[in-house]
Every structure is written in structure tokens, then in C-alpha cells.
Amino acid sequence: MKALTWHGKGDIRCEMVDDPVIEQDDDVIIKVCACAICGSDLHLMDGYMPTMQSGDVLGHESMGEVVEVGKGHSKFKVGDRVVVPFNLACGQCYFCQRQLYSLCDRSNRNAEVAIKAMGHSPSGLLGYSHMLGGYAGGQAEYLRVPYASVGPIAVPDYLTDEQALFLSDIFPTGFMAAENANIESGDTVAIWGCGPVGQFAIQSAWMLGAGRVIAIDGVPERLEMARSHGRAEILDFGEVDIYEALMEMTDGRGPDSCIDCVGTEAASGASVDSALDKVKAALFMGTDRPHVLRQAIMCCRKGGTISVPGVYVGLLDHVPFGAAMNKGLTFRMGQTHTHRYLEPLMRRVVEGEIDPTFVITHRADLEQGPELYKKFRDKQDGCVKVVMKPW
Known part of the structure; x- marks a missing residue:
């Protein structure tokens, strides 16, 4: 065959x-x-x-x-x-x-x-x-x-x-990602990655009662799909500082839930830290590029939830775990x-x-x-x- x-x-x-x-x-x-x-x-x-x-x-x-x-x-x-x-x-x-x-x-x-x-x-x-x-x-x-x-x-x-x-x-994965985000009626949900899983996470967030969905990516056609089909507000990480934009959009509180639909291969052009991650991976000094996870931790509101459907395969470097602990974040993830x-x-x-x-x-x-x-x-x-x- x-x-x-x-x-x-x-x-x-x-x-x-x-x-x-x-x-x-x-x-x-x-x-x-x-x-x-x-x-x-x-x-x-x-x-x-x-x-x-x-x-x-x-x-x-x-x-x-x-x-x-x-x-x-x-x-x-x-x-x-x-x-x-x-x-x-x-x-x-x-x-x-x-x-x-x-x-x-x-x-x-x-x-x-x-x-x-x-x-x-x-x-x-x-x-x-x-x-x-x-x-x-x-x-x-x-x-x-x-x-x-x-x-x-x-x-x-x-x-x-x-x-x-x-x-x-991808439909069950996007749905479980939204379910894991502990969405309550009217919540603001930020979703990193507007690929196929991200698109279904957007749809599923609405199904579970989100009041606002913010989609983050750097690819115009993916952002347009999130806007037109997903009815999401969109942020291009190549054009705005994501932390600053999310703080402005949520009156400084941060999203109630953050969903990482990117995983191990965050775009190397997104930031200095993701570029360094790519270099470390090429030199066998690291495996994954957790830029999105780092950013989600910093952006999520205190007491919020981070859901991770994005695939990670090995070790993550410089993840701000202290911030996660002190902000009282909940993490839910898995295949x-x-x-x-x-x-x-x-x-x-x-x-x-x-x-x-x-x-x-x-x-x-x-x-x-x-x-x-x-x-x-x-x-x-x-x-x-x-x-x-x-x-």
C-alpha cells in the first residue's frame, strides 16, 4: 500500500x-x-x-x-x-x-x-x-x-x-483544552496558537461559556480564521507586546484562563528567549522551546488556570515556576x-x-x-x- x-x-x-x-x-x-x-x-x-x-x-x-x-x-x-x-x-x-x-x-x-x-x-x-x-x-x-x-x-x-x-x-483536543481551562460563564480566555487545535479551542471556549476569547498568533491567515470563524479578538505577537496588550484589554487583571496550543516549537522569531531556545535545541543543550508557556504564566491572572494541550517532549528551561506558585495558578494538561x-x-x-x-x-x-x-x-x-x- x-x-x-x-x-x-x-x-x-x-x-x-x-x-x-x-x-x-x-x-x-x-x-x-x-x-x-x-x-x-x-x-x-x-x-x-x-x-x-x-x-x-x-x-x-x-x-x-x-x-x-x-x-x-x-x-x-x-x-x-x-x-x-x-x-x-x-x-x-x-x-x-x-x-x-x-x-x-x-x-x-x-x-x-x-x-x-x-x-x-x-x-x-x-x-x-x-x-x-x-x-x-x-x-x-x-x-x-x-x-x-x-x-x-x-x-x-x-x-x-x-x-x-x-x-x-483536534476537535476533542481543543475541547478538552477548553474544559481543562476551568472556564466559568463570562470568563476571558486567551489562547496562544491559532493552528487547528487552537481553532477548535476557540470554538470550544465559546461552547463552555466564555464571555471573551482572545487569540494570539503571528500568521495572518490563522488570525483571520480565528477572527472570522472563531469570533475571537486577535493579537499578532509580531506587532504588539502580548503581556502589555493583555493587561490593557483586561484592566490589568489578566485573562482568567490561558491555553497553550503551541507546545514545544514556539516560533523562534517571537522573542529573544524563544530564539535562544532554538539555539539550545540545535546544540543539544535543550529540547523544547517553552516561550508560550513562560508568557502564559506571566499573563494569567492571579488564581487563574493554564491549560496545555500543546505537545512537549522533554525538558523546559527557564520556566518562571516561582511566578506560577506565587500567583496561585492551576495547571491542567495532557494528551x-x-x-x-x-x-x-x-x-x-x-x-x-x-x-x-x-x-x-x-x-x-x-x-x-x-x-x-x-x-x-x-x-x-x-x-x-x-x-x-x-x-
């Missing part, structure tokens, strides 16, 4: 690889109808995620049609259309029973590698390194879905592939417990509360994938979200 594969930093290829096969009784194989490039895929492309191996199949946002089921599987049948959550969960362990699905104790088959790096292992992830299970991803013609009785949900006939696709990751949100967010789509396809700017086939990875990373051609149709 055709698939997008990783061959080193900056080297993404479309090539032929072996078709997936049923490995466990509860597996299903899907023919991928639609898949997408996620912002966190760029961390793989840019070499920030350890334990990648040449030839790994990428992608964790996929939906498609079931073409084969394991002998112990009874939830789906051949021909069903399903959307697949990016993380894998057994449904039975201590964490799954508490709906903390991204912390599943059983789905990371390389848990010992993650334990050495993090103290404990999170769940396995599709297409996201051998530290997190070494599972092939879904930027491909076919995808093996482990734990298929627990994760995927059926897509109603009256929803398009694209309307269902983003339930795999998304996607399974928890699939049904309720599907209902919001079905009922017409949101059409997730607003975020799509580019549609392509797999052969165009490597070029679009670069366009997405370099923010060229107005690229906010890429959807690929393998067939």
Missing part, C-alpha cells in the same frame, strides 16, 4: 509499504477514506520526538471503512464507516475505568521505554514513535486499529468523511482522553452546532503529502489544515 513514512529529520516520503494485518483478536483493518496532517506530526518531521525509526508510517488522524475484523471482534462489521481516536485504550485498566484513556496502562507495548523517560507510561499512540508503542499510523491506504471495540465509533451516513475526521484528534469526547462531540456535529470542516484549507492525495508537510510547517500558501484522500 501507499503510505507517508519518516526517514529522518525533514525527510517525509510517500512510498510503498506492507499492508497491515490482523495481529490481535480485537483488531480491525480500515480502508482509510480521509486522513490529516496534525501540528504534532511536525514535531516528528523536525526531529523532536525520540525513538522514531526510518520507514515508520505516520499519521494519527484517520477515518475510513472497515474491511477486515479480528475473530474476537463484534462491534463493527465489514463495510462500516468509523472514525479512529489517535490514542489507544484497553477500556479495562485502572485509568480507562476512570475515563483517563490517554493514560491507559496496557496499550503501549513499549511501556518500559516511556517509563525510563517519564517515570510512567502513557497510552500507545498511532503513528507516534516507538516510545509510544511503535504502531503504524494512518496516513496510508489502510490502517490496523488495535483495541477496536473500545476506541472507534461509527459515522452516521448523513455525515461526510471530512465532518467526522477531526473527531480523531487528550479522546474516547471520552467522541460521542458528545459527534452529537454537536450532527445537531449542526459546529461544522468542523471550516478549518480545512488544503485537500490532497498521499503523493502530495511530503510537499504539504513542508507547506504546513513553513506556514506557506495559507496552509492551516491538510486533509488527504488516499483513494
